[in-house]
Amino acid sequence: MATSLAKFGEVFPILVEDLKSICAEQDNLPDQVLQWFEKTLQYNVVGGKCNRGLSVVDTTQILLGRDLTSAEYFESATLGWMIELLQAMFLVLDDIMDGSTTRRGQPCWYRQPDVGMMAVNDAPMLESAIYLLLKKHFRAHPAYLDLVETFHEVAFQIEVGQTYDMLTERRQNLDEFDQARYDAIVTYKTAYYSFYLPVALALHYTGRGTPGNLQQAKEVLVAMGHYFQVQDDYLDNFADPAVLGKIGTDIPDGKCSWLVVQALKLCTDEQRAVLKTNYGRVAECDTKVCERRVKDLYADMGLDRVYYDEGLRKGVFTAFLEKIYGRKK
Missing domain, CATH: 1.10.600.10 (Farnesyl Diphosphate Synthase)
Known part of the structure; x- marks a missing residue:
């Protein structure tokens, strides 16, 4: 049974808090930077159809041939949200290069009055979030290296x-x-x-x-x-x-x-x-x-x-x- 967008969406706020904790504890980032990072995440990652992210959950369930445990759902949804982060990075840059005005029914991120070309730096931060989350949630997984390499390879493609x-x-x-x-x-x-x-x-x-x-x-x-x-x-x-x-x-x-x-x-x-x-x-x-x-x-x-x-x-x-x-x- 296909997972719902609403259920999938419940995972993202948890990941945002994870990223904020990692950045605050590991990198000791100033509050102003953390707030900007969270604003970047909320504006650019959520609001889409999330077909790519949902597909990870659905495919995992199909491959296992059963309902997912709560841990399996969270982990597969986390991988799905990583694709949404990759998508967000790409769209932020694509909109700048194309000179686009709207995305998902709202102004493109770089078109926000307080953003402008800061978006060029925000985009790679969105991609870097993928690897922070992979390390936190999948460091002990047998396929950790495969997951990391897959994201690097596809990003380059x-x-x-x-x-x-x-x-x-x-x-x-x-x-x-x-x-x-x-x-x-x-x-x-x-x-x-x-x-x-x-x-x-x-x-x-x-x-x-x-x-x-x-x-x-x-x-x-x-x-x-x-x-x-x-x-x-x-x-x-x-x-x-x-x-x-x-x-x-x-x-x-x-x-x-x-x-x-x-x-x-x-x-x-x-x-x-x-x-x-x-x-x-x-x-x-x-x-x-x-x-x-x-x-x-x-x-x-x-x-x-x-x-x-x-x-x-x-x-x-x-x-x-x-x-x-x-x-x-």
Whole structure:
């Protein structure tokens, strides 16, 4: 039975107190710094859907084949909240790099009047909290080193994906916006930490983190992460910002998104000229005007229909899973 967000949420205040105690006792941090750290945690970590964190708890229960004890629930939920901390770190920096204005229905952290570029320092503090909590709660666990290394490896994969994304955005060369580049960016920037990481942590925690199990999980879950990002790119353009909780910025930022890759596959020479003139061209024209022209082009090309007709479907994953599950060679 899937764990509830409310129950999962009860664990976070305990972890905040743990972090405050560690910082006060071990590092003797001044109260002003502790208060700022707590404010950073509360603003950036809570408030999301927590699908990644919840997945650790649910996967642990599935792997064990029974209800979790209170200790197992707390420990698996703690690992889940560590993913939420990693996510928070990434989003704080991503919002700065993208110049975003809102996140989860509220101003981005760096947009707060008393924050600004202090957010650049707050982000790595959020990531460091992961390792403080791992040491406190899992130092004696047999898979402690595997857990630490998994977080380090996935964090680096996110950073690689972000670098590739930013380099592509900076070059503004539509000839480079192809499916192969998009797949690489998505795999590193999103798929590993959003889908593979929760399962990998549960596998390590339950003592099932063998190379074979991890590889099999990776093959399926990275593909699912790819589908998730396709959805995210679609929603960035077509969803109501009030429902989405943020204002999409892929077009003015010149992102190598699924929509622009599809548009470039299908466009006429005239439509390509519209993209070249308006996509990511903030300096050359009014941002809203350029964005509107691209959105209108997407609508004219029927990319919403392409998404529903040609996008990945559930059957892709069930068929793929059937092929690899229980294989002998």
